[in-house]
Amino acid sequence: MNHQPRKKKSLGQHFLRDKHMISKIAGSIPAEPEDRVVEIGPGDGALTEQLVEVYPNLTAIEIDPVMVEHLQQTLPDLHIIKNDILKVDWSDVLSDNTRPVHVIGNLPYYITSQILFSLLHYRSHLETATLMMQKEVAERIVAEPKNKTYGILSVQTQLMCTPEILFDVPPQVFSPPPNVMSAVVQLRFNKPSLACSDDHLKTVVRMAFNQRRKKLSNALKRLNTELPADEFDFNLRAEALAPAMYEKLTARLEQLGTFEPGMA
Secondary structure: OOOOOOOOHHHOOOEEOOHHHHHHHHOOOOOOOOOEEEEEOOOOOHHHHHHHHHOOOEEEEEOOHHHHHHHHHHOOOOEEEEOOHHHOOHHHHOOOOOOOEEEEEEOOHHHHHHHHHHHHHOHHHOOEEEEEEEHHHHHHHOOOOOOOOOOHHHHHHHHHOEEEEEEEEOHHHEEOOOOOOEEEEEEEOOOOOOOOOHHHHHHHHHHHHHOOOOEHHHHOHHHOOOOOOOOOOOOOEHHHOOHHHHHHHHHHHHHOOOOOOOOO
């Protein structure tokens, strides 16, 4: 591409420029050529150009009108959804699809967690997501209990998919270079349905970690219920419980009728 569209600082845009890294990321998608691939935030299309050669059934979701126009000019056959990724209804986007769906994207740092939670919400429609993000966030996703980086994102992600850090991405492969190291994380949506509702799980996990220095007995007081202390150790702090225990605890609280309608 000879013409480089102007970046919008407000969108946190850092564009890939290293051809080797672009190829490495494109090659990490575990998809067949006939599968549906959805790229989040293609920007000026450096990665998109390689993807469209392999995956003709490619869809790009882009909010920046300047980038949309640029992509339309350089890749006229590309299917583009002009929308904010956080407002996209994945069930509508993928409703007519009969092939496995794989997501790929270089996520804006400032909305990474929001995009992740959106993908987790629509996980039943997806096969995998291969995502570049700030390395610090990637490490939180795969963190184990009793680790200071273990938290809300760790529990919910690990219960709803199988996450893996594939490789690091140094700042110098971007223009402009970010001030942090990045990493590519792959989420495989291969977990069975939860034994509890997503919303109730979020309620319990967020209550626990929003007061992570307190014992669970104190952190979960706002549930306004008698906690099943004979089945769980509520003297522990939030970071001590493995993801599976949060699922088990939430399911038990549901059985006890803890959650009022609309409570989340």
